[in-house]
Amino acid sequence: MRALTLAKTAGAAAATAVLGGLATGPAVQSKWYQTLRKPSFQPPKQAFPIVWPLLYTDVAVVSAATLDALDDRGAHDEARTYTKLLVLNLVLNGSWSWLFFNRRQLGPSAVLAGALAVSSADLTARAVRVNGTPAKALWAYPAWCAFATVLSSRIWWLNR
Numbered sequence: 001m002r003a004l005t006l007a008k009t010a011g012a013a014a015a016t017a018v019l020g021g022l023a024t025g026p027a028v029q030s031k032w033y034q035t036l037r038k039p040s041f042q043p044p045k046q047a048f049p050i051v052w053p054l055l056y057t058d059v060a061v062v063s064a065a066t067l068d069a070l071d072d073r074g075a076h077d078e079a080r081t082y083t084k085l086l087v088l089n090l091v092l093n094g095s096w097s098w099l100f101f102n103r104r105q106l107g108p109s110a111v112l113a114g115a116l117a118v119s120s121a122d123l124t125a126r127a128v129r130v131n132g133t134p135a136k137a138l139w140a141y142p143a144w145c146a147f148a149t150v151l152s153s154r155i156w157w158l159n160r
Contacts, residue, residue, distance in 0.1 A: 001061070001065045001068055002064070002068050003069050004050040005064040005067050006022060006060065006061065007063070008060075009059070009060040009063040009064040009086070010057075010060040010061070010064075011044075011066070012086070012087070012090055013057070013090065014056070014058040014060075015054040015090075016055070016056065016090040016092075016093050016094045017052065017056050018096035019094045019098075020033050020093065020094045020096070020098075021097070021103040022098040023067070023098045023100075023101045024097045024101050026098040027101035027102065028045065028101070031095050032104060033136060035099070036155060036159055037154065037155070037158040038154075038158070039151065039154040039158065041151070042083055042151060042155075043076065043156075044100075045158060055140060055141050055144060056138075058138055058140060058141060059089075059090075059138065059141055060138055061085075061125075062124075062127050062131070062134075062135050062137060062138040063082070063086050063127065065080050065127075065131055065134065065135070066082060066126070066127040066130045066135065067082060068083065068144075069081065069130050069131055070130060078130075080128075080129075082123075082126055085119070085122065085123055085126070086123060089116070089119045089120060089123050091114055091118055093116055094111060096109055096112050096113055096116060096148075096152075099112055100152065104153060106152070106156035106159055106160075107156050108135050109152055110152040110153040110155075110156045111144065113148050113149040113152040114149045114153075116145050116148075116149075117142055117145035117146045117148070117149045120141045120142035120145045121142035121145075121146075123131075123138070123141075123142075124138040124139055124141060124142050145158055
């Protein structure tokens with residue numbers, strides 16, 4: 001894996017984390033969030049700052065390896081497509097925090113979480129096709145996004 005590619009994917013993932021955190025941090029402490037009804041399967045708040053950095057790291061590393069492999073094969077169009085889909089995925093990812101925590105739009109954020117899960121699964125499947133077994137580590141990302149979709153949907157349902 002080339003350092004420049006990793007720097008780009010890591011920078012994009014880090015920017016997503018920072019921008020999402022700007023919406024999330026203050027809201028988690030707010031009375032609005034504290035009084036939301038949450039399902040019994042809501043993870044403890046300590047889980048999120050552990051899980052998300054690991055997932056962002058996974059996205060950055062697997063995506064860098066995928067882009068390098070595509071470039072090495074001369075599959076430049078496929079690399080550009082993967083890059084565009086990665087950017088879309090990260091925009092969906094960061095947007096969820098703003099829609100849920102900042103705008104307090106529970107229904108639309110549940111729909112957005114579903115779109116993020118689909119996008120994450122597509123990105124992962126593409127990476128696995130290119131890199132095989134090593135890229136399978138990325139399946140944790142769409143799995144978590146699918147769980148987040150269920151969680152977001154349940155929070156919306158409980159607070160309608």
